[in-house]
Amino acid sequence: MGSTAILWFRRDLRLGDNPALAHALASADTVEPVFVLDDNLLHGRWPSPNRVWFMARSLHALAADLAARGSRLTVLRGRPGELLPQFAAEVAASSVVVSRDYAPYGRRRDLVVAERLQERGIAFERQPGVLVHEPEEVLRAEGGHFKVFSPFQRAWQALDRRPVLAAPERMPAPVGRQGRGSARAALDDLLRASRPSADERLIPVPGEAAARARLDDWAESDALKQYDGGRDRLDRAGTSRLSQDLRWGLLSPVEVLERTSGAGNGRQRFASEICWRDFYAHLLWHQAELATKSFRRELDDVAWRRADDPAVDAWREGRTGYPVVDAAMRQLRESGWVHNRGRMIAASFLTKHLGVDWRVGEAHFMSHLTDGDPASNNGGWQWASSTGTDPQPYFRVFNPTLQRERYDPSGDYVRRWLPDPEADFPPPLVDHAEARREAIARYEQRSRTGPHRG
């Protein structure tokens, strides 16, 4: 009898350049692809109809891609810690292979699964595939991890990348759940039930093939060549729009980098954005407490306004009276995605102008972003609120009027998301100059007194 490996998909919903898949195929005669609809995904800390919708359809595409190669995706619903040992017993698997997960929930989940499998003599094998480089690879010469981006990037760039792997043309036929008709029932239920909160037509087409088509376009585009200057323009399509594809692993970041790297400021700058993604994932891996605490711990003592403050609702609904902030917030709500510049402006406004705890904004973004990633979102919010690793001056408070003039000079962005000036331009919630002074004072107090006083 041949050996069987379970290939457990999580956030690597692709067949191209998938080291876990290649490892499973190389190490066993039969491969059983499986996905677990974990309650945490559907009803966890940050439930998001947009992400669930995108994931479900990407899974549907993955199931079809597997079927076309002679394989079959089994979709289970429940707790991974219980289901995987059970499924392993059912198909007599000797190993479970995964792309390694780095965020706190995924780590805890994998520890439980690994332990329960090992009790039964089944190996749990973690492969790369979600990041360009592993946290253990990018370390300071003196030991320990980087806390500043630039030196991290220098070390990161100096490393050799693994080769890109082709998708297999054929896969062995699995035996799991055969004839029971339940292999996809859980997914079919989810496909029927899930509705995005955003306008479905504004969410990029799910699935690996669609993502690869986006990458093909992006790699050849003028926008990539002009990315260094063009990526900041809110009123132009100057960004890759690949974030949800990287979030769900429809594309591997190694392949994205391979296809887009090269000479020129645009390509260099795009590579550095991919590097930021690794940086924040590594940081959260090394310091899991950043998921709930500020990197600059003394700033957790700032008298932040809480989530139930009425100003927060105005921000969430795009009624702050600052058009570029409100446009970004409407874009988030209506499309499940926001231009990076818009994210920074909206985040700066919430934390600096309104003095609201960054975690309130982090949660709101996570509940709407199709590309919502715990590490990148957390890193971005800590950056914007000046509580993070970037030692940027706290007096850097985005001026929403200046930002609008500079990055939406045509006005197309604001017009797109705030079509009715009568209704969409309420008086400003706060005065910029005054809010700026107050924000600086708020931080100055904490910075001066330090973590152990007050």
Added chain:
DNA sequence: TTTTGAGTTGTTCGA
């Protein structure tokens, strides 16, 4: 060990 230089994405002010 000590020292030195640097730190994604800004804003304001005054010349």
Added chain:
DNA sequence: GTCGAACAACTCAAA
């Protein structure tokens, strides 16, 4: 309008 300096003090990285 454009430009450079100031905006705190500190931590981190590397020599």
